[in-house]
Each structure stands twice: as structure tokens, then as C-alpha cells.
Amino acid sequence: MNIIDESGILAISTRLQRLSEQLRKDGALVYKSYGIDFEPKWFPVIYTLYHKDTLSVVEIANEIGYTHPSTISLLKELEKQKLIRSKKDKIDERKRLIQLTAKGQELIEQMKPVWEVMKNALTEIANNQNNLLRAIEEAENKIFHQSFLQRALQLKSEEE
């Protein structure tokens, strides 16, 4: 066991990041093993469009929890892959409305069994005495009510 893992809660951000990165990388290889040309980073956008049909750039950004410039660059890649297309909103000329193409929808059908396998593999990994997904949800919820910064500042002020 190394020092960082021993340090416990203090290095939790590092460890969350490392775990995320590992899963992302393996995810890419799973798609590849099915002969599917799909990058895990595209998942949030594609999955959102699959469920919401038509959304603007900022709406997608909010759904996936990224900034809009990051979202725009994902959309550019997906447009290059011809998985999505966009058109101007007739009512609000500033808006660009994004939709899946037929190719995008076909790809989703192709990916559905892959997602099922991934879901099962991830469940194996995450479902322990402490369920990782539930733990994330609970932590997100705590932060929603009071952020890490707010909590730290409060503890600091209580000390004085």
C-alpha cells in the first residue's frame, strides 16, 4: 500500500479521478472489442440526445454537466462522425438545435447490448458493502446542500 492510499480521505479527489480514468479507458476498449467506433466521452451527449430528442447546445451542456465550450467541441466531433446534426431554431435564431442522425440512432441500437454488458460489469465492481454509485449520490447530495468549501470554512470558524 502506498502513502497516498494510506492518507485516506485527504487524497480522495486524486483517487476519484484515477478510478474514473481507469473506467473510461477500459470502456473505450470494450467498445473496440465489439468493433464499435465510439469514444466513452461521447456517451453523455449521445445518451442525452437519445432520451431528449432535440436540444440546444446549452441545454445539452447543462444536462451533461459540462461547460458549453467543452460541449461544443464534443458536438463538433460527433458532427464529424455524422452521429448528430443541427439546425437553427426558427423561433430563436441564436439557438442551434441538435439531434441524432439516422446513423446515430443505428449506432445506439448497436451499442445497447454493449451497454447492457458494461452495466453488469460496472455493477459487479461498484456493488460492495458500500455501493459506489449510492455513495456518489449521497456525497453529491451532501455537497448540494453545503459545499466542501462552506463546510471547511464553517469548521474553521468554529475553531477560532
Add this chain to the structure above:
Amino acid sequence: MNIIDESGILAISTRLQRLSEQLRKDGALVYKSYGIDFEPKWFPVIYTLYHKDTLSVVEIANEIGYTHPSTISLLKELEKQKLIRSKKDKIDERKRLIQLTAKGQELIEQMKPVWEVMKNALTEIANNQNNLLRAIEEAENKIFHQSFLQRALQLKSEEE
């Protein structure tokens, strides 16, 4: 609730990353609120050197779980801050041995109470019905025995 959060386990990598990023950002602000000039990304290196005294570049990289080029760039920043120094290993001339400077050690003493506060705030956030830190450890352990990729490939082959 947005689609990504509803998608559950499939978007777990995205959510881990988001959570990590939030904690990292707030961490930076906590140091700032104490008037301490320290970036959270330096923590793994500094904390490791604090416990191990003298290590080579690759040893640090292994301890903190980063690649050696990433580690080198962290070390460069820390050297610029005069928090660490390095000297050639007399026995193995390829090695560069890294140590904390006096300034680095003083900074650690200054940070100890901040770490205590952070530890408490993070514990508040992570300690729920499902403990996030334990959940991470358990998931890491599962992956150590069989990776996400291996699990997915196995599930795939069982289906055929």
C-alpha cells in the same frame, strides 16, 4: 434530475470525474482562505515526501499513481516554489533524488491544521449510508482482481 444522473451506473466515470473536480476546486479555495499558497494537485507529491523523506522521480510517480512525465512537471513546479530540492544519486547516476526543503517542511507544519479541517469536512461529505472512501477502496480492490475490461469481455463471451 438530468438524464446522465438517471442513467445510473453507465455514467459513473463521468460522475466520479465531476465529483473529483469539485473537491479539487474547493480544496484550492480552502488553502487560499488560510492565506496558504498551495495547489491541491501538489498534495500527493508533498504528502509522499513528507512520509518517505527521499525518493527518486519514478518512485514518487509510482507512489502517487501518475506517469513519470506528469510527475516531472509537478516536481518542476514544486522546485520553482522552492518546496523541494533534488540531487544526483551517487550510486546510480541516472537517478535524481528528491527531498523537501526547509521551506517545504515549514509549509507542511502550516498546512497540518488545514488538513485537519479538510479531513473533517470531507468526512462529513463522504460518510453516509454508503461510505464513499470505503466504496472507492472496495471498487479499486475489485478492479485489482479483475479489471472492468476483463469483466466485460467475460460477460460478453458468456452470452455467445
Add this chain to the structure above:
DNA sequence: TGTATTTATGTATTTAACTACGTAGTTTTG
């Protein structure tokens, strides 16, 4: 109604990690 504010999108730049590759010592081996 025309000016101020807000919203939607886009571009440029930065950041923090990575991979790929190269060089120079060290160790192993035929």
C-alpha cells in the same frame, strides 16, 4: 422605442493529465 441586460453560441487560450519517443546509465547474459 431605443437602450441595457441577459442569453446562446463560438473562439482562443490554459491546464493537467496522458502517450510516444529518445538518451544515458545499469544489469543481465551468451
Add this chain to the structure above:
DNA sequence: CAAAACTACGTAGTTAAATACATAAATACA
């Protein structure tokens, strides 16, 4: 003991996110 393989470190370039800034359209309001 010389060649091959390995290890340690470094640099260059890439990637995937962010922030900062700019512009244009829509909305609010005096």
C-alpha cells in the same frame, strides 16, 4: 566482457477538460 535488455529520466506533442473573452439575438424596461 561485449552485446542486449532494462531502467530512469527527460522532452515533445496530444487530449479533454476548463476559463476568459467576444458577438449576436432576444428580452426587459425607462
